[in-house]
Every structure is written in C-alpha cells, then in structure tokens.
Amino acid sequence: MMVAVLMTVHRDEKPLGAPRESAGESEPPLARLADLTWTEVRGIRPERAVAILPVGAVEAHGPHLPLTTDVIIAEAMAREGASKLRRRGLEPVLLPALAYTPARFAVGFPGTVSLRPEALVAQIVDIARGLEGWGWRTLVVANAHFDPANLGALYQALDACAEAGLPRPVFPDVTRKPWALRLSDEFKSGACHAGRYEGSVVLAERPDLVHRRTMASLEPNPVSLSNAIRLGQQSFEEAGGPAAYFGYPSDATADEGRRTVMVLGEILDEAVAQALAIAG
Numbered sequence: 001m002m003v004a005v006l007m008t009v010h011r012d013e014k015p016l017g018a019p020r021e022s023a024g025e026s027e028p029p030l031a032r033l034a035d036l037t038w039t040e041v042r043g044i045r046p047e048r049a050v051a052i053l054p055v056g057a058v059e060a061h062g063p064h065l066p067l068t069t070d071v072i073i074a075e076a077m078a079r080e081g082a083s084k085l086r087r088r089g090l091e092p093v094l095l096p097a098l099a100y101t102p103a104r105f106a107v108g109f110p111g112t113v114s115l116r117p118e119a120l121v122a123q124i125v126d127i128a129r130g131l132e133g134w135g136w137r138t139l140v141v142a143n144a145h146f147d148p149a150n151l152g153a154l155y156q157a158l159d160a161c162a163e164a165g166l167p168r169p170v171f172p173d174v175t176r177k178p179w180a181l182r183l184s185d186e187f188k189s190g191a192c193h194a195g196r197y198e199g200s201v202v203l204a205e206r207p208d209l210v211h212r213r214t215m216a217s218l219e220p221n222p223v224s225l226s227n228a229i230r231l232g233q234q235s236f237e238e239a240g241g242p243a244a245y246f247g248y249p250s251d252a253t254a255d256e257g258r259r260t261v262m263v264l265g266e267i268l269d270e271a272v273a274q275a276l277a278i279a280g
C-alpha cells in the first residue's frame with residue numbers, strides 16, 4: 001500500500017517533487033526526534049513529515065569494529081537520506097535508532113545481544129502507531145543489519161503494520177535488487193559482515209572506534225554469508241567466521257565509506273520518493 005501525500009502547497013513554499021539545489025553550508029541541522037520538544041513536533045506538518053528509523057544491532061563485528069557497527073551505518077544512511085529528502089520539500093525527522101534486534105548468527109560472541117523477532121516486530125508496530133497518532137503517514141526503515149532473523153522480523157513488522165491499519169513502512173532492503181546492485185562487490189558477494197564494506201563506513205563515521213592495527217592484520221575471509229544462509233547454517237562459526245568477520249577488512253578506507261554512505265542516502269531518498277510517487 002502506497003502512502004498518500006497531500007500535494008497542497010503551504011504558504012509560499014514549493015510543492016513536493018524533484019530535489020532542489022542543495023542549500024550547501026547554510027543548511028540548518030536535521031531534526032532529531034530525541035532532541036525536539038513536543039511543541040516542536042506539533043509544528044511539523046504531518047503531510048510532509050518523514051520519520052526515519054535506523055535499525056542496527058548490538059553484535060560482534062570482528063576484533064576490530066565496535067558492537068554497534070550496524071547502528072553507525074544505519075544512522076549514516078538515515079542522515080544522508082534525510083538531507084536529500086529535505087531538498088524535496090519534505091520534513092524528515094531522525095528517530096532514535098533501534099540498536100537491539102535479532103542477531104542469532106553472532107550470539108556465540110560476547111557482547112552480542114539477540115532479541116526475539118517478535119520483540120522487534122512489536123517495537124516497530126508501536127512506533128508506527130505512535131506516528132499515526134500525530135497524523136504522520138510516512139515511516140522509513142534504514143536497516144544496516146542483515147542477519148536473516150532481523151530481515152525476517154522487519155518484513156513481519158511491515159505486514160503487521162498493514163494488518164493493524166497503519167501505513168506500511170517504506171523499507172529499501174539493500175540486500176535485494178535493485179538496491180543491492182549499487183553497493184560494493186564485496187557486499188554483493190555476501191561476505192558483508194565486518195569486512196571492507198562495513199569497516200569503510202565506520203572509518204568514515206567513527207574512526208575513533210576502529211582498531212586499525214588489528215584491522216590491518218586480519219587475513220581475508222571471503223566466505224559468502226548469503227550462501228551460508230542458503231545452506232542452512234545458523235552462526236558465524238558454522239559459516240566459517242570464527243572471529244566474527246568476513247570479507248576483506250584490511251582493504252577498508254574512509255573514502256570508500258563516504259561513498260557508501262552517499263549511495264545509502266540516495267537509496268533511502270529514492271525509495272521514499274517512489275513510495276510517495278514524487279520521483280522525478
């Protein structure tokens with residue numbers, strides 16, 4: 001179900017539509033729900049509001065990256081997507097991230113917390129219900145955690161929202177076409193956990209959290225987690241990742257991370273534009 005948007009022009013503002021030129025350095029900061037007052041939320045026009053929910057994990061990411069690597073990536077995707085959506089005349093609002101999610105593949109590693117799938121579904125439905133209560137119609141999921149239990153719960157949550165009579169959240173699943181095609185070769189190979197792809201984004205976003213010497217010393221582990229999942233394997237250990245990393249961590253660069261974040265932002269922006277039928 002697509003989310004309808006009123007095409008009313010407010011005051012002297014431009015209608016919703018194609019992106020405008022960036023306002024550059026003078027852009028005001030993006031709205032973060034956690035930092036707003038309720039009166040500020042009341043001032044956001046519901047028909048233009050786009051709530052963006054980053055979804056990550058508290059999960060082992062090799063001996064070199066922090067447990068909340070996926071939260072860092074999801075928040076970067078949300079931020080980049082939000083700044084693009086704002087140029088379309090929308091009012092994006094960044095929600096606090098969901099950090100605790102199902103993470104079964106990594107439960108054997110200290111630090112990992114794995115939620116039951118139904119706990120994630122319940123949170124997303126209740127968040128969507130909250131937004132509905134404010135008159136907001138558009139919720140977007142910016143997910144950077146690809147454990148099959150998490151992806152399964154996200155799809156269940158979309159269905160549960162629809163069944164509850166709430167707008168179905170927009171969810172650009174970057175593990176699927178067409179979005180996956182825009183991401184790096186390592187990502188597409190399925191060796192997409194704590195390798196070059198994720199390490200690059202953390203280097204770009206939170207370099208202070210990267211254990212660089214350890215990262216540089218890690219041997220490649222080009223095992224495809226997608227294949228492992230197809231084979232019915234259920235943990236990083238079974239899949240051949242005894243240190244909870246896959247791919248080519250020592251090839252990570254901050255430059256690649258910045259490019260990846262830009263692409264993730266474009267994906268989020270385009271997915272929302274398509275859902276609201278304002279692409280162009």
Ligand SMILES: [Zn+2]
Nearest residue numbers: 069070194198
């Ligand atoms: Zn990850």
